[in-house]
Amino acid sequence: MTEPNFFPTEAGVHDVFRRARRRRWRTAGLTATAVSAVVVSATVLAWPGTGNGADRLSVVPTSPTPRPSVSTDARPATPTGARPTAAATSGGTLAASGGSAATGVPGVAPLSGGSSPKQTGPRHSAAAPIRRTTVNYTGGCDPTAGVVGWCELYSGPTTAHRKHPVTLSVELCRPSVDGDASVTFYDTREVDLELSDDNGTTDWVAGQGERNRQVEHSVLVRGGTCLRWSSAWDTIAPDGFYAPPGDYDVSYGVDSNDVSTSTSGPVLHLVD
Numbered sequence: 001m002t003e004p005n006f007f008p009t010e011a012g013v014h015d016v017f018r019r020a021r022r023r024r025w026r027t028a029g030l031t032a033t034a035v036s037a038v039v040v041s042a043t044v045l046a047w048p049g050t051g052n053g054a055d056r057l058s059v060v061p062t063s064p065t066p067r068p069s070v071s072t073d074a075r076p077a078t079p080t081g082a083r084p085t086a087a088a089t090s091g092g093t094l095a096a097s098g099g100s101a102a103t104g105v106p107g108v109a110p111l112s113g114g115s116s117p118k119q120t121g122p123r124h125s126a127a128a129p130i131r132r133t134t135v136n137y138t139g140g141c142d143p144t145a146g147v148v149g150w151c152e153l154y155s156g157p158t159t160a161h162r163k164h165p166v167t168l169s170v171e172l173c174r175p176s177v178d179g180d181a182s183v184t185f186y187d188t189r190e191v192d193l194e195l196s197d198d199n200g201t202t203d204w205v206a207g208q209g210e211r212n213r214q215v216e217h218s219v220l221v222r223g224g225t226c227l228r229w230s231s232a233w234d235t236i237a238p239d240g241f242y243a244p245p246g247d248y249d250v251s252y253g254v255d256s257n258d259v260s261t262s263t264s265g266p267v268l269h270l271v272d
Contacts, residue, residue, distance in 0.1 A: 197249075
């Protein structure tokens with residue numbers, strides 16, 4: 001059987017070309033859509049932090065693999081049911097700061113034997129600066145016993161207690177009947193005031209521990225007044241220990257050519 005001959009018409013040829021173009025356009029459109037979707041997905045993945053929260057993408061695994069927890073606490077584990085001790089909770093901090101877990105105080109080591117150390121042995125007697133004041137004359141000394149117009153007296157206590165400071169004093173007075181007068185000194189100490197024991201050993205001197213300068217100077221004393229020099233003794237002897245109980249002789253005098261007398265005789269009773 002012989003197939004019939006097909007002769008295309010001009011309209012048929014145009015229809016074939018039109019159908020071919022439509023197929024090419026549809027293929028190209030699908031390809032462009034796919035490419036646009038890939039570009040948009042890549043852009044969203046490249047900037048996951050942009051947007052207002054509704055358009056952010058996150059990937060959540062359907063079956064997350066559990067990871068073991070790691071503890072940052074380097075302290076030793078405490079048995080179950082047991083309470084941690086003070087040494088376990090604070091020992092690291094105390095050791096780092098030089099302290100002791102036994103005392104619980106940084107920088108403080110425990111005392112051996114549970115008692116505080118006591119200071120033993122000799123120590124130096126404290127400095128005894130001299131303080132000069134002016135007081136009223138009360139007639140406590142005899143103006144005729146020394147230089148005319150002047151009198152001196154010991155005005156300190158006669159009893160003192162060991163381990164308790166005691167203030168000793170001496171006075172230079174000008175009676176009212178003799179009026180005003182000046183007295184000249186040749187050093188800054190101005191007065192001598194000492195304590196000595198039964199053996200004649202000097203145990204204390206007013207002004208010890210202070211710098212004494214040789215400076216001549218004069219002081220006006222009004223009639224009816226006295227110059228009083230005071231100094232404190234801490235009852236420590238020259239050997240560095242508290243002086244033993246007993247009687248101590250007091251000697252005093254004013255370092256001046258105007259009043260150059262020196263007196264010894266008052267006694268200070270030192271008791272416990």
